[in-house]
Amino acid sequence: MISFTKEDLNILDKIISSRRDVRGNNFIDKKVSNKKLNIILESALKAPSVGYSQPWAFKIVRSKDEKNKIYKNFKRNYLKSFPKFENRPLYKKLKLEGIKESSINIAVFYKKSNKEVLGQTYMKRSGEYSVVCAIHNMWLTARVMGIGIGWVSIIKPKKVRKILKVSKEYKLIGYLCVGYTKNFLDQPELKKVGWDKKKNLHDCILN
């Protein structure tokens, strides 16, 4: 049976702690090789999934044309969201995606099963949650290889699906920008700029 050391725990903690959501102000113009991309994708396939359903599917986006269309969708929604926030001067300054600056975009989808999935009968969204675990594996694996990932969510999922010509049975869970970076910030950017503070464990425990 595989077992781990205290040093391994330190390494995992270092990976988890230094993983960042990377945006366009930090990606550099350097290609991610297919070999590295495959290592990232293979880590996704080792994620837990409800009833071993493995309901994930990946669309690799490299074309400028597709990236531009998705960027336009982002931009429109970004501008529409603006009035909703109190701290508008800060909102305006934030770079919230890296669609065009990153080497590769990956649209990650959930595919509903045709048959009943073990464990999904009472928690319907557990299939989507499995896809999220896959994304998180990718995020950690990429970080170790010095590759940044940014998750863009200011987009309309159905619109993105249509731009990418993906059929209706797939649901977009995460749109990822993947590429090499200038650096990885020592703290989450939204913490650094004062958008919000880190929560303490004590405040997250329900009595």
Next chain:
Amino acid sequence: MISFTKEDLNILDKIISSRRDVRGNNFIDKKVSNKKLNIILESALKAPSVGYSQPWAFKIVRSKDEKNKIYKNFKRNYLKSFPKFENRPLYKKLKLEGIKESSINIAVFYKKSNKEVLGQTYMKRSGEYSVVCAIHNMWLTARVMGIGIGWVSIIKPKKVRKILKVSKEYKLIGYLCVGYTKNFLDQPELKKVGWDKKKNLHDCILN
């Protein structure tokens, strides 16, 4: 800036590959200390979250009475699900939870924010997805410490919330059984028993 080696990538892959969903046929009667529990929970707090919203909350379940009530809910739903599956002889043999056998149960909730969350306007579920990333950090961290986690999803989320006396503003995302194990299987149990096969990367890529 923190950087990693090829050996670190191997260690992460070993952790990701040997993480298992652990059930009652594998937990042993050994307490998880508060110190270890805190290490697991602190790793959750380092997960990515949409708009740095950190929308997670944890209810630690130790009482036999509460565990029994949740087990009853599982059992009822487990029996009701039975007719839905083709392979009923196998379904009957599967041990699908470890509520009573594990040292600690942790109910992990999503708390909706009172204010608009950056990035959540167009992908409403991204808040729930952040909580899933937190759970996955816990799963990996526990594995390195030789502690197993099993995610039980054959339960009714609202019912579990009520049993645990947690208020309506919280939504159950995952119910986790946490404890030491006899071993960690070399492969996912549902793969071993032939419930399903592992997918190849090629079959998960959309053209």
